Amino acid sequence: MWRILLVEDQAIVRQGLKVILEQDKNITVTHEAENGAQAIEILQKFTVDFIMMDVRMPIMNGIEATRYIKKHWPDVKILILTTFNDDEYAVQALKEGANGFLLKTSDSKKLIEAVYSCMQGGMAIHDEVAAKVMPKLLQNARKEEVTVDLTMRELSILKLVGEGKTNKEIADELFLSIGTVKNHMTQILQKTGLRDRTQLAIYAVKHDI
Structure with a gap:
């Protein structure tokens, strides 16, 4: 069973996410945090497989937390929850190693599918914003030849x-x-x-x- 940490500053949103996620038999929400700093404190004491992370939070936001967590716990999967006007934050989060991002307007099926995708090694990127975010990740980056010796x-x-x-x-x-x-x-x-x-x-x- 996958152990999930919810990081979201609004309690009512956390409660809703918990109810949705725990409909799946392979998912259990073991911990909750109101900001990135609390999430790090939890990771220092407990083992977590997956983090569902808000972006805009007090004390430590989702970008800062993702950067720190991926440095110290690189195997923990992180899915960023975002809104349309958080595009730049989503770009930053992906650059810091987040395993994907999802809109808060997603339905329950999409939410659970995103967890499975990340845990199975994929990237969960919401279709509606992928077209907006991917160009920003690659802007000003010209196509380059692969110089690494790959088979x-x-x-x-x-x-x-x-x-x-x-x-x-x-x-x-x-x-x-x-x-x-x-x-x-x-x-x-x-x-x-x-x-x-x-x-x-x-x-x-x-x-x-």
Whole structure:
């Protein structure tokens, strides 16, 4: 069962998210926090698999918290909850290693699907804002040739990562085991010097893979 930490400064929103998420048998909301600082305190004491993080919060916002958490707990998945006028925050969060972002107007099905996508190694990006945010991630970045020595298999996997595919989806498409895909992912990260899957996805798009 996945242990979820909700980070949101409005109690009523947290309560609503908890009710929705715990409809799924694989999800349990084990902790709640009102801001990023409280979230970090919780992570220092307890094990968490997934964080659903608001952006605009007092004391420490979602961007600052994402930066700190990804540095100290890189395996914890973080999904940013945003509104349309939070586009710039969403861009910053992805650059800091967030595993995706979702609009607060999303329905319950979309919310749970986002958790599954992130936990399975994908990127959960809300369709309505992806078209607005991805260009901002790549603006002023010209297409570049890949200078890293990647094998054809690694390039194939990197391309699918750039399309937002999960490890399982990549494995199915390339007729590989999930373990083999994970091993290739480790090699790609080492060769490119990148930190995580989000940076790999941006790298793939930037280099027109």
